[in-house]
Amino acid sequence: MTSVTVRVPAKVNLQLSVGPPRDDGYHDLVNVFHAVSLFDEVTASDDLAARPGDAPAVVSGGCSVTVAVEGESADQVPLDGGNLAVRAALALAARAGRPPGVRLLIRKTIPVAGGMAGGSADAAAALVACDALWGLGLAREDLMDIAADLGSDVPFALLGCTAVGTGRGERLVPVEVTGRFHWVFALAEGGLSTAKVYSECDRMREANGEQVGWSQAGETLMAALAAGDAEALGGALVNDLQPAALMLCRPLARTLEAGREQGALGALVSGSGPTCAFLAGSADQAAALAMALEVAGVCRSVVTAYGPVPGAAIIPARP
Ligand SMILES: C[C@](O)(CO)[C@H](O)COP(=O)(O)OP(=O)(O)OC[C@H]1O[C@@H](n2ccc(N)nc2=O)[C@H](O)[C@@H]1O
Ligand SMILES: Nc1ncnc2c1ncn2[C@@H]1O[C@H](COP(=O)(O)OP(=O)(O)OP(=O)(O)O)[C@@H](O)[C@H]1O
Numbered sequence: 001m002t003s004v005t006v007r008v009p010a011k012v013n014l015q016l017s018v019g020p021p022r023d024d025g026y027h028d029l030v031n032v033f034h035a036v037s038l039f040d041e042v043t044a045s046d047d048l049a050a051r052p053g054d055a056p057a058v059v060s061g062g063c064s065v066t067v068a069v070e071g072e073s074a075d076q077v078p079l080d081g082g083n084l085a086v087r088a089a090l091a092l093a094a095r096a097g098r099p100p101g102v103r104l105l106i107r108k109t110i111p112v113a114g115g116m117a118g119g120s121a122d123a124a125a126a127l128v129a130c131d132a133l134w135g136l137g138l139a140r141e142d143l144m145d146i147a148a149d150l151g152s153d154v155p156f157a158l159l160g161c162t163a164v165g166t167g168r169g170e171r172l173v174p175v176e177v178t179g180r181f182h183w184v185f186a187l188a189e190g191g192l193s194t195a196k197v198y199s200e201c202d203r204m205r206e207a208n209g210e211q212v213g214w215s216q217a218g219e220t221l222m223a224a225l226a227a228g229d230a231e232a233l234g235g236a237l238v239n240d241l242q243p244a245a246l247m248l249c250r251p252l253a254r255t256l257e258a259g260r261e262q263g264a265l266g267a268l269v270s271g272s273g274p275t276c277a278f279l280a281g282s283a284d285q286a287a288a289l290a291m292a293l294e295v296a297g298v299c300r301s302v303v304t305a306y307g308p309v310p311g312a313a314i315i316p317a318r319p
Contacts, residue, residue: 003045004132008125008312009035010116012270012277017215018240030215031165033156036307041107044129055079063093064101071108084119085126092130099134113191115271117153124157124312160311164217178228180306182286186255186299188274197272200244234265234279245273255298262292
Protein backbone atom coordinates (compact mmCIF):
# COMPACT_ATOMS: atom_id res chain seq x y z
CA MET A 1 0.00 0.00 0.00
CA THR A 2 1.30 3.44 -0.88
CA SER A 3 0.10 6.67 0.72
CA VAL A 4 0.88 10.38 0.56
CA THR A 5 -0.09 12.89 3.28
CA VAL A 6 -0.42 16.60 2.60
CA ARG A 7 -0.74 19.35 5.20
CA VAL A 8 -2.67 22.44 4.17
CA PRO A 9 -3.37 25.72 5.99
CA ALA A 10 -6.48 27.78 6.69
CA LYS A 11 -6.69 31.38 5.51
CA VAL A 12 -7.82 34.69 6.88
CA ASN A 13 -8.58 37.62 4.54
CA LEU A 14 -6.64 40.74 5.52
CA GLN A 15 -8.53 42.79 2.93
CA LEU A 16 -11.67 41.61 1.21
CA SER A 17 -13.01 44.29 -1.12
CA VAL A 18 -16.09 43.10 -2.98
CA GLY A 19 -17.21 44.59 -6.30
CA PRO A 20 -20.76 44.49 -7.71
CA PRO A 21 -22.23 41.10 -8.75
CA ARG A 22 -21.03 39.90 -12.17
CA ASP A 23 -23.22 38.29 -14.82
CA ASP A 24 -21.96 34.84 -13.76
CA GLY A 25 -23.12 35.40 -10.15
CA TYR A 26 -19.60 35.88 -8.79
CA HIS A 27 -18.10 39.16 -7.54
CA ASP A 28 -14.80 40.68 -8.58
CA LEU A 29 -12.58 40.96 -5.53
CA VAL A 30 -9.44 42.48 -4.17
CA ASN A 31 -8.68 39.68 -1.77
CA VAL A 32 -5.53 39.79 0.37
CA PHE A 33 -5.19 36.20 1.54
CA HIS A 34 -2.99 35.22 4.48
CA ALA A 35 -2.33 31.54 5.32
CA VAL A 36 -2.26 30.70 9.03
CA SER A 37 -0.96 27.76 11.05
CA LEU A 38 -4.26 25.96 11.45
CA PHE A 39 -3.92 22.85 9.32
CA ASP A 40 -6.01 20.06 7.83
CA GLU A 41 -4.25 16.91 6.65
CA VAL A 42 -5.31 14.81 3.68
CA THR A 43 -3.91 11.31 3.14
CA ALA A 44 -4.35 9.71 -0.28
CA SER A 45 -3.78 5.96 -0.49
CA ASP A 46 -4.05 3.32 -3.18
CA ASP A 47 -5.65 0.80 -0.78
CA LEU A 48 -9.00 0.55 -2.53
CA ALA A 49 -10.32 -2.56 -0.71
CA ALA A 50 -13.73 -1.78 0.85
CA ARG A 51 -13.75 -1.57 4.69
CA PRO A 52 -16.68 -1.90 7.08
CA GLY A 53 -18.26 1.54 7.69
CA ASP A 54 -16.89 3.05 4.46
CA ALA A 55 -19.09 5.63 2.76
CA PRO A 56 -20.06 4.48 -0.76
CA ALA A 57 -17.31 5.22 -3.27
CA VAL A 58 -17.89 8.09 -5.70
CA VAL A 59 -17.19 6.71 -9.18
CA SER A 60 -16.70 8.83 -12.27
CA GLY A 61 -15.08 7.96 -15.58
CA GLY A 62 -13.73 4.70 -14.16
CA CYS A 63 -12.06 6.36 -11.16
CA SER A 64 -13.33 5.43 -7.69
CA VAL A 65 -12.88 7.78 -4.71
CA THR A 66 -13.68 6.86 -1.10
CA VAL A 67 -13.46 9.49 1.63
CA ALA A 68 -13.43 9.42 5.42
CA VAL A 69 -13.26 12.47 7.69
CA GLU A 70 -11.98 12.78 11.28
CA GLY A 71 -11.65 15.67 13.71
CA GLU A 72 -13.24 19.15 14.01
CA SER A 73 -16.96 18.96 13.06
CA ALA A 74 -16.27 15.88 10.88
CA ASP A 75 -19.97 14.97 10.98
CA GLN A 76 -20.78 18.16 9.01
CA VAL A 77 -18.54 17.25 6.08
CA PRO A 78 -20.16 15.43 3.13
CA LEU A 79 -18.77 12.00 2.18
CA ASP A 80 -20.21 11.99 -1.33
CA GLY A 81 -19.49 13.91 -4.53
CA GLY A 82 -20.19 17.15 -2.61
CA ASN A 83 -16.89 16.81 -0.77
CA LEU A 84 -14.46 19.25 -2.36
CA ALA A 85 -11.51 16.87 -1.87
CA VAL A 86 -13.40 14.14 -3.74
CA ARG A 87 -14.21 16.59 -6.54
CA ALA A 88 -10.54 17.55 -6.67
CA ALA A 89 -9.40 13.92 -6.98
CA LEU A 90 -11.93 13.27 -9.77
CA ALA A 91 -10.97 16.46 -11.62
CA LEU A 92 -7.31 15.46 -11.50
CA ALA A 93 -8.13 11.89 -12.57
CA ALA A 94 -10.05 13.20 -15.59
CA ARG A 95 -6.94 15.13 -16.61
CA ALA A 96 -4.57 12.23 -16.01
CA GLY A 97 -5.68 9.19 -17.98
CA ARG A 98 -8.11 7.99 -15.29
CA PRO A 99 -6.18 6.13 -12.59
CA PRO A 100 -8.23 3.37 -10.87
CA GLY A 101 -8.98 5.40 -7.76
CA VAL A 102 -7.95 6.63 -4.35
CA ARG A 103 -8.91 6.44 -0.68
CA LEU A 104 -8.85 9.85 1.00
CA LEU A 105 -8.64 10.42 4.75
CA ILE A 106 -9.21 14.03 5.83
CA ARG A 107 -8.15 15.06 9.35
CA LYS A 108 -9.91 18.37 10.02
CA THR A 109 -8.72 21.14 12.30
CA ILE A 110 -9.98 24.03 10.16
CA PRO A 111 -13.56 24.92 11.22
CA VAL A 112 -16.23 23.72 8.78
CA ALA A 113 -18.15 26.54 7.01
CA GLY A 114 -16.16 28.96 9.16
CA GLY A 115 -14.86 31.41 6.55
CA MET A 116 -11.35 29.96 6.74
CA ALA A 117 -11.54 28.00 3.46
CA GLY A 118 -11.44 24.54 5.03
CA GLY A 119 -13.08 22.74 2.12
CA SER A 120 -10.90 24.61 -0.36
CA ALA A 121 -7.83 23.63 1.66
CA ASP A 122 -8.82 19.95 1.49
CA ALA A 123 -9.34 20.24 -2.27
CA ALA A 124 -5.85 21.73 -2.72
CA ALA A 125 -4.36 19.04 -0.47
CA ALA A 126 -6.13 16.28 -2.43
CA LEU A 127 -4.72 17.66 -5.71
CA VAL A 128 -1.15 17.60 -4.36
CA ALA A 129 -1.59 14.19 -2.69
CA CYS A 130 -3.19 12.48 -5.71
CA ASP A 131 -0.69 14.05 -8.09
CA ALA A 132 2.10 12.42 -6.06
CA LEU A 133 0.28 9.11 -5.42
CA TRP A 134 -0.49 8.67 -9.13
CA GLY A 135 3.02 9.82 -10.14
CA LEU A 136 1.63 12.51 -12.47
CA GLY A 137 4.12 15.27 -11.74
CA LEU A 138 1.80 17.98 -13.09
CA ALA A 139 3.25 21.49 -13.28
CA ARG A 140 2.12 23.91 -10.56
CA GLU A 141 0.33 26.04 -13.20
CA ASP A 142 -1.72 22.99 -14.27
CA LEU A 143 -2.68 22.25 -10.66
CA MET A 144 -3.56 25.95 -10.26
CA ASP A 145 -5.90 25.76 -13.29
CA ILE A 146 -7.71 22.72 -11.92
CA ALA A 147 -7.83 24.42 -8.48
CA ALA A 148 -9.48 27.55 -9.92
CA ASP A 149 -12.23 25.44 -11.51
CA LEU A 150 -12.95 23.81 -8.13
CA GLY A 151 -13.46 27.08 -6.20
CA SER A 152 -12.28 30.66 -5.84
CA ASP A 153 -10.23 29.98 -2.67
CA VAL A 154 -8.59 26.73 -3.85
CA PRO A 155 -5.62 28.25 -5.78
CA PHE A 156 -4.55 30.20 -2.69
CA ALA A 157 -4.58 27.04 -0.56
CA LEU A 158 -2.00 25.62 -3.01
CA LEU A 159 0.12 28.77 -2.89
CA GLY A 160 -0.09 29.74 0.79
CA CYS A 161 1.89 32.56 2.48
CA THR A 162 0.29 35.95 1.64
CA ALA A 163 -1.07 36.94 -1.76
CA VAL A 164 -3.39 39.38 -3.47
CA GLY A 165 -6.22 37.65 -5.32
CA THR A 166 -8.20 39.38 -8.05
CA GLY A 167 -10.96 38.19 -10.38
CA ARG A 168 -13.00 35.77 -8.26
CA GLY A 169 -9.93 35.60 -6.00
CA GLU A 170 -8.23 32.96 -8.16
CA ARG A 171 -5.67 35.22 -9.89
CA LEU A 172 -2.85 35.45 -7.38
CA VAL A 173 0.20 37.64 -6.89
CA PRO A 174 2.41 36.78 -3.90
CA VAL A 175 3.11 39.53 -1.34
CA GLU A 176 6.38 40.01 0.55
CA VAL A 177 5.90 39.85 4.32
CA THR A 178 8.44 40.53 7.04
CA GLY A 179 8.30 38.33 10.15
CA ARG A 180 5.32 36.59 11.64
CA PHE A 181 1.89 37.81 12.73
CA HIS A 182 0.07 36.29 15.72
CA TRP A 183 -3.66 35.58 15.51
CA VAL A 184 -6.51 34.46 17.71
CA PHE A 185 -9.57 32.88 16.09
CA ALA A 186 -12.93 32.72 17.85
CA LEU A 187 -14.87 29.80 16.37
CA ALA A 188 -18.66 30.14 16.32
CA GLU A 189 -21.53 27.71 16.79
CA GLY A 190 -22.60 26.58 13.31
CA GLY A 191 -21.48 27.98 9.98
CA LEU A 192 -22.50 30.53 7.35
CA SER A 193 -23.12 29.80 3.68
CA THR A 194 -20.64 31.77 1.56
CA ALA A 195 -23.21 32.32 -1.22
CA LYS A 196 -25.79 33.66 1.30
CA VAL A 197 -23.28 36.11 2.78
CA TYR A 198 -22.42 37.48 -0.69
CA SER A 199 -26.12 37.90 -1.53
CA GLU A 200 -26.80 39.57 1.82
CA CYS A 201 -23.94 41.97 1.04
CA ASP A 202 -25.60 42.82 -2.32
CA ARG A 203 -28.99 43.21 -0.64
CA MET A 204 -27.67 45.56 2.07
CA ARG A 205 -25.77 47.67 -0.46
CA GLU A 206 -28.86 48.03 -2.60
CA ALA A 207 -31.04 48.88 0.39
CA ASN A 208 -28.50 51.53 1.51
CA GLY A 209 -28.08 52.93 -2.02
CA GLU A 210 -24.35 52.21 -1.73
CA GLN A 211 -22.22 52.73 -4.85
CA VAL A 212 -19.37 50.25 -5.16
CA GLY A 213 -16.22 51.71 -6.66
CA TRP A 214 -13.03 50.19 -8.06
CA SER A 215 -10.61 48.94 -5.43
CA GLN A 216 -6.99 47.92 -5.02
CA ALA A 217 -4.84 46.43 -2.26
CA GLY A 218 -4.57 49.08 0.49
CA GLU A 219 -1.25 50.94 0.63
CA THR A 220 -1.20 51.02 4.44
CA LEU A 221 -1.92 47.30 4.54
CA MET A 222 0.86 46.48 2.06
CA ALA A 223 3.34 48.71 3.91
CA ALA A 224 2.42 47.08 7.24
CA LEU A 225 3.01 43.61 5.77
CA ALA A 226 6.35 44.64 4.27
CA ALA A 227 7.47 46.19 7.54
CA GLY A 228 6.14 43.42 9.78
CA ASP A 229 4.23 46.11 11.70
CA ALA A 230 1.37 44.37 13.55
CA GLU A 231 -0.11 47.57 14.95
CA ALA A 232 -0.39 49.16 11.49
CA LEU A 233 -1.73 45.91 10.04
CA GLY A 234 -4.40 45.76 12.76
CA GLY A 235 -5.67 49.20 11.76
CA ALA A 236 -5.71 48.34 8.05
CA LEU A 237 -7.80 45.12 8.11
CA VAL A 238 -10.91 45.38 5.90
CA ASN A 239 -13.75 42.98 5.14
CA ASP A 240 -16.64 44.17 2.96
CA LEU A 241 -18.55 40.97 3.82
CA GLN A 242 -18.47 41.75 7.54
CA PRO A 243 -21.74 43.78 7.73
CA ALA A 244 -23.56 40.95 5.93
CA ALA A 245 -22.05 38.27 8.20
CA LEU A 246 -23.04 40.33 11.27
CA MET A 247 -26.57 40.72 9.89
CA LEU A 248 -26.89 36.94 9.38
CA CYS A 249 -25.23 36.09 12.71
CA ARG A 250 -25.94 38.87 15.25
CA PRO A 251 -23.88 37.50 18.20
CA LEU A 252 -20.66 38.07 16.22
CA ALA A 253 -20.79 41.82 17.00
CA ARG A 254 -20.33 40.99 20.68
CA THR A 255 -17.45 38.60 19.91
CA LEU A 256 -15.62 41.31 17.92
CA GLU A 257 -16.25 43.89 20.65
CA ALA A 258 -14.90 41.54 23.34
CA GLY A 259 -11.65 41.09 21.39
CA ARG A 260 -11.24 44.84 20.90
CA GLU A 261 -11.87 45.46 24.61
CA GLN A 262 -9.19 42.89 25.43
CA GLY A 263 -6.61 44.83 23.42
CA ALA A 264 -6.62 43.14 19.99
CA LEU A 265 -4.67 45.24 17.47
CA GLY A 266 -7.33 44.43 14.88
CA ALA A 267 -10.60 42.48 14.85
CA LEU A 268 -12.65 41.29 11.89
CA VAL A 269 -14.84 38.52 10.59
CA SER A 270 -12.75 36.00 8.63
CA GLY A 271 -13.97 35.95 5.01
CA SER A 272 -17.65 35.03 4.92
CA GLY A 273 -17.58 34.16 8.66
CA PRO A 274 -18.66 33.28 11.23
CA THR A 275 -15.12 32.81 12.60
CA CYS A 276 -13.76 36.08 14.07
CA ALA A 277 -10.05 36.87 13.73
CA PHE A 278 -8.03 39.02 16.15
CA LEU A 279 -4.50 40.25 15.61
CA ALA A 280 -2.12 40.32 18.60
CA GLY A 281 1.31 41.91 19.02
CA SER A 282 3.14 38.70 20.04
CA ALA A 283 2.59 34.99 20.73
CA ASP A 284 2.24 35.78 24.47
CA GLN A 285 -0.34 38.49 23.79
CA ALA A 286 -2.24 36.09 21.53
CA ALA A 287 -2.31 33.47 24.31
CA ALA A 288 -3.57 36.06 26.83
CA LEU A 289 -6.23 37.32 24.40
CA ALA A 290 -7.36 33.74 23.69
CA MET A 291 -7.73 33.12 27.42
CA ALA A 292 -9.72 36.35 27.89
CA LEU A 293 -12.09 35.43 25.03
CA GLU A 294 -12.63 31.93 26.52
CA VAL A 295 -13.48 33.50 29.88
CA ALA A 296 -15.82 36.06 28.27
CA GLY A 297 -17.82 33.14 26.81
CA VAL A 298 -18.43 34.92 23.51
CA CYS A 299 -17.75 31.96 21.18
CA ARG A 300 -17.73 28.17 20.91
CA SER A 301 -13.95 27.84 21.22
CA VAL A 302 -10.73 29.77 20.66
CA VAL A 303 -7.51 28.85 18.85
CA THR A 304 -4.25 30.71 18.28
CA ALA A 305 -2.19 30.56 15.09
CA TYR A 306 0.49 32.51 13.23
CA GLY A 307 0.99 33.53 9.64
CA PRO A 308 2.16 33.50 7.00
CA VAL A 309 2.74 29.77 6.41
CA PRO A 310 3.29 27.87 3.13
CA GLY A 311 0.48 26.28 1.12
CA ALA A 312 -0.36 22.60 0.60
CA ALA A 313 2.77 20.46 0.98
CA ILE A 314 3.61 16.78 1.33
CA ILE A 315 4.73 15.76 4.82
CA PRO A 316 7.01 12.79 5.52
CA ALA A 317 5.27 9.45 6.15
CA ARG A 318 4.73 8.70 9.87
CA PRO A 319 6.60 5.61 11.08
C1 LIG B 1 -15.35 34.60 1.00
C2 LIG B 1 -14.08 34.00 0.45
O1 LIG B 1 -13.74 32.86 1.24
C3 LIG B 1 -12.94 34.99 0.58
O2 LIG B 1 -11.68 34.43 0.31
C4 LIG B 1 -14.23 33.57 -1.01
O3 LIG B 1 -14.56 34.66 -1.83
C5 LIG B 1 -15.20 32.41 -1.20
O4 LIG B 1 -14.54 31.48 -1.95
P1 LIG B 1 -15.09 29.98 -2.15
O5 LIG B 1 -15.70 29.48 -0.88
O6 LIG B 1 -14.00 29.20 -2.80
O7 LIG B 1 -16.27 30.27 -3.15
P2 LIG B 1 -16.77 29.49 -4.47
O8 LIG B 1 -16.93 28.04 -4.12
O9 LIG B 1 -15.93 29.86 -5.63
O10 LIG B 1 -18.19 30.16 -4.64
C6 LIG B 1 -19.23 29.95 -3.71
C7 LIG B 1 -20.24 31.05 -3.87
O11 LIG B 1 -19.72 32.28 -3.29
C8 LIG B 1 -20.06 33.39 -4.09
N1 LIG B 1 -18.82 34.05 -4.55
C9 LIG B 1 -17.60 33.47 -4.39
C10 LIG B 1 -16.45 34.12 -4.82
C11 LIG B 1 -16.60 35.39 -5.44
N2 LIG B 1 -15.52 36.05 -5.88
N3 LIG B 1 -17.82 35.94 -5.60
C12 LIG B 1 -18.94 35.29 -5.16
O12 LIG B 1 -20.03 35.82 -5.30
C13 LIG B 1 -20.93 32.87 -5.23
O13 LIG B 1 -22.27 32.98 -4.79
C14 LIG B 1 -20.53 31.41 -5.33
O14 LIG B 1 -21.58 30.61 -5.82
N1 LIG C 1 -13.58 18.81 2.69
C1 LIG C 1 -14.54 19.61 3.18
N2 LIG C 1 -14.38 20.20 4.39
C2 LIG C 1 -15.36 21.01 4.87
N3 LIG C 1 -16.52 21.25 4.27
C3 LIG C 1 -16.72 20.72 3.06
C4 LIG C 1 -15.74 19.89 2.48
N4 LIG C 1 -16.18 19.51 1.28
C5 LIG C 1 -17.40 20.07 1.13
N5 LIG C 1 -17.74 20.79 2.19
C6 LIG C 1 -19.01 21.55 2.32
O1 LIG C 1 -18.70 22.91 2.06
C7 LIG C 1 -19.34 23.77 3.00
C8 LIG C 1 -18.39 24.94 3.29
O2 LIG C 1 -17.30 24.43 3.99
P1 LIG C 1 -15.92 25.21 4.19
O3 LIG C 1 -15.35 24.67 5.46
O4 LIG C 1 -15.08 25.12 2.98
O5 LIG C 1 -16.46 26.68 4.37
P2 LIG C 1 -15.71 28.02 4.49
O6 LIG C 1 -14.46 27.83 5.29
O7 LIG C 1 -16.69 29.03 5.01
O8 LIG C 1 -15.32 28.37 3.00
P3 LIG C 1 -14.73 29.74 2.41
O9 LIG C 1 -13.95 30.40 3.50
O10 LIG C 1 -13.87 29.22 1.28
O11 LIG C 1 -15.93 30.49 1.94
C9 LIG C 1 -19.60 22.91 4.23
O12 LIG C 1 -20.78 23.28 4.85
C10 LIG C 1 -19.65 21.50 3.69
O13 LIG C 1 -20.99 21.08 3.49
